[in-house]
Amino acid sequence: xxRGFASNSRIGLLAFGVLLSFGVLAVRLVxxxxxxxxxxxxAANRARSFTEVLPAQRGEITDALGLKLAMNVPEYQxxxxxxxxxxxxxxxxxxxxxxxxxxxxxLELVLRRKIRGPAGAADPETAAFTVTLKLGAPAPAxxxxxxxxDKKNSLADLLAAPAVETPAAAAKPGDDPKxxxxxxxxxxVNDEVRAAVMALGIKGVYFNQTxxxxxxxxxxxxxxxxxxxxGSVPVAGLEAAYDFYLRGLDGWREGERDGRARxxxxxxxxxxxxxxxxxxxxxxxxxxxxxxxxxxxTIAAQFTPESATIIVSDARTGFLLGLANYPTFNxxxxxxxxxxxxxxxxNIAVTNQIEPGSTFKIVTLAGAINEGLVNQDSRFDxxxxxxxxxxxxxRFMADDHHVEGPMSVAQIIAVSxxxxxxxxxxxxxxxxxxxxxxxxxxxxxxxxxFGGEINGQLRRPAAWTAPDYTHIxxxxxxxxxxxxxxxxxxxxxxGGLLFQxxxxxxIRDSAGKPVFIAxxxxxxxxxxxxxARTMSQLLMGVASTGGTAAAAAIDGYQxxxxxxxxxxxxxxxxxxxxxxxxxxxxxxxxxxxxxxxVIVDDGHPPGGKVAYGATVAVPSFHRVAEKLIGYLxxxxxxxxxxxxxxxxxxxxxx
Numbered sequence: 001x002x003r004g005f006a007s008n009s010r011i012g013l014l015a016f017g018v019l020l021s022f023g024v025l026a027v028r029l030v031x032x033x034x035x036x037x038x039x040x041x042x043a044a045n046r047a048r049s050f051t052e053v054l055p056a057q058r059g060e061i062t063d064a065l066g067l068k069l070a071m072n073v074p075e076y077q078x079x080x081x082x083x084x085x086x087x088x089x090x091x092x093x094x095x096x097x098x099x100x101x102x103x104x105x106x107l108e109l110v111l112r113r114k115i116r117g118p119a120g121a122a123d124p125e126t127a128a129f130t131v132t133l134k135l136g137a138p139a140p141a142x143x144x145x146x147x148x149x150d151k152k153n154s155l156a157d158l159l160a161a162p163a164v165e166t167p168a169a170a171a172k173p174g175d176d177p178k179x180x181x182x183x184x185x186x187x188x189v190n191d192e193v194r195a196a197v198m199a200l201g202i203k204g205v206y207f208n209q210t211x212x213x214x215x216x217x218x219x220x221x222x223x224x225x226x227x228x229x230x231g232s233v234p235v236a237g238l239e240a241a242y243d244f245y246l247r248g249l250d251g252w253r254e255g256e257r258d259g260r261a262r263x264x265x266x267x268x269x270x271x272x273x274x275x276x277x278x279x280x281x282x283x284x285x286x287x288x289x290x291x292x293x294x295x296x297x298t299i300a301a302q303f304t305p306e307s308a309t310i311i312v313s314d315a316r317t318g319f320l321l322g323l324a325n326y327p328t329f330n331x332x333x334x335x336x337x338x339x340x341x342x343x344x345x346x347n348i349a350v351t352n353q354i355e356p357g358s359t360f361k362i363v364t365l366a367g368a369i370n371e372g373l374v375n376q377d378s379r380f381d382x383x384x385x386x387x388x389x390x391x392x393x394x395r396f397m398a399d400d401h402h403v404e405g406p407m408s409v410a411q412i413i414a415v416s417x418x419x420x421x422x423x424x425x426x427x428x429x430x431x432x433x434x435x436x437x438x439x440x441x442x443x444x445x446x447x448x449x450f451g452g453e454i455n456g457q458l459r460r461p462a463a464w465t466a467p468d469y470t471h472i473x474x475x476x477x478x479x480x481x482x483x484x485x486x487x488x489x490x491x492x493x494x495g496g497l498l499f500q501x502x503x504x505x506x507i508r509d510s511a512g513k514p515v516f517i518a519x520x521x522x523x524x525x526x527x528x529x530x531x532a533r534t535m536s537q538l539l540m541g542v543a544s545t546g547g548t549a550a551a552a553a554i555d556g557y558q559x560x561x562x563x564x565x566x567x568x569x570x571x572x573x574x575x576x577x578x579x580x581x582x583x584x585x586x587x588x589x590x591x592x593x594x595x596x597x598v599i600v601d602d603g604h605p606p607g608g609k610v611a612y613g614a615t616v617a618v619p620s621f622h623r624v625a626e627k628l629i630g631y632l633x634x635x636x637x638x639x640x641x642x643x644x645x646x647x648x649x650x651x652x653x654x
């Protein structure tokens with residue numbers, strides 16, 4: 001082979017190699033720019049771009065005079081970037097531990113841990129420290145009192161959990177993924193502690209800020225206000241019912257960051273500010289709420305009931321001024337309520353039903369008067385034993401007051417005669433009793449707006465048995481919620497109008513501009529004003545000498561009301577030892593200002609006495625009424641107002 005041929009071959013191979021290289025390069029360039037290019041560009045853009053949610057602040061809930069019942073407070077979660085800690089700051093670590101509620105040794109383990117790995121793994125410096133502890137060094141000091149065993153920032157949690165959250169300010173391009181750039185420290189803490197920690201000037205210690213929902217008045221109006229759980233989910237009460245208004249609307253920000261994770265402001269494409277939630281102002285007066293909750297405490301101490309409810313409303317508008325149940329709970333500690341006591345969190349005023357007993361007699365009597373079937377002087381022979389219903393005798397329920405013979409309507413209601421009321425109901429007929437019961441609000445929800453409210457039970461006349469004709473007019477064989485019973489009496493106080501219960505007076509935006517103002521609303525007219533005035537006069541006899549609620553009387557004031565005592569159904573039978581005692585009334589009777597209802601479920605008076613409404617409910621009505629007269633400056637007929645004073649309640653400001 002000639003030297004020229006070999007040389008030409010080598011040149012040819014070299015040229016082919018060069019051409020092949022250029023061909024591969026060309027193909028790669030085409031692939032990068034035509035096929036994979038757009039996808040890679042999108043990936044690069046995603047790596048640089050970010051979307052940040054700007055959370056809205058939840059609206060506040062206040063009482064009628066501005067006392068905060070639900071509000072937000074800032075709290076701070078501290079963390080550390082161990083990579084940038086400085087030796088000169090180590091002398092400040094004990095103070096940092098104290099402020100965060102950690103034991104000094106516990107904190108030091110976290111601060112010296114710089115490498116990710118299984119629990120117990122550490123960089124050489126941290127490993128040396130832990131070995132020292134194991135080889136006989138003095139045991140670490142006991143954790144501070146604040147560092148309880150259930151704290152989420154316990155040693156086990158801090159060391160076992162990988163540090164997955166890395167603040168943008170701490171992360172740097174090219175970081176070793178095994179390096180810890182964020183480890184959680186103590187918290188959350190309040191603003192005062194945050195300021196003290198930051199004043200230490202420890203490089204590498206950072207915090208994240210969030211808002212926490214708190215209830216400054218603790219258990220006050222707990223069943224009305226409700227609560228938001230730790231997952232920011234509204235669970236009950238107004239928090240849930242009005243979540244649409246309270247939660248607000250989150251904003252967001254879109255933009256790009258450079259290689260050091262710093263925002264490039266010139267590339268910010270979207271910046272939508274959050275819209276904070278609206279604020280609710282309630283009709284509830286915190287002082288009145290405190291009065292009735294304290295009274296429930298007295299009832300609980302005296303009678304150890306299964307449950308109890310007190311409701312106060314404005315007789316002229318129907319707005320709720322106070323609503324409280326026993327038992328109750330602290331809204332800030334809802335998560336501490338044991339599973340077997342979850343019932344304490346129910347608003348039994350709208351979720352529980354009871355047989356109203358004699359408080360229902362106002363329906364039967366008002367209906368008969370409104371239809372012109374009876375008047376105050378109409379008389380009935382209460383020595384009769386029963387009625388004949390479709391060939392079957394329906395016996396009258398026994399009367400506890402042992403009054404027999406001819407009785408006027410005024411006497412029948414004053415001594416709460418079951419016999420006389422059943423005869424009045426017979427004149428009104430079953431269809432009339434049912435129609436007026438529906439008109440007074442029984443058998444339908446009040447639509448106050450709370451979840452879990454029930455209808456109660458009211459059967460149509462076609463489903464009545466013979467005993468129902470004597471039982472239902474007297475308040476048995478039906479079921480109602482405490483709120484239904486309360487607003488039935490409110491219908492008499494209002495002059496015959498069934499008010500729509502309301503608890504939210506107004507809704508304002510975060511700037512204070514009203515977006516909703518509630519006005520007085522009635523559901524319907526039930527009886528005439530004339531009938532309502534007659535009923536008020538008759539019910540004044542209940543709270544007078546000789547009536548079942550003589551103890552409800554208040555010197556200088558006219559009180560109208562009705563007692564109720566109902567035997568409880570136990571295993572399908574009426575119990576002779578378990579009762580629901582109640583009283584519902586209003587004052588001043590001739591110019592009503594407030595309606596007050598007290599219901600005590602299965603109370604146990606001392607000495608084995610029967611838990612009549614006159615025994616377990618009337619005294620509480622009297623005490624509450626006297627306090628309301630003083631606080632609201634309610635004038636007696638022709639008299640002067642009494643001085644009132646708002647109780648001092650904790651927190652929240654005005």
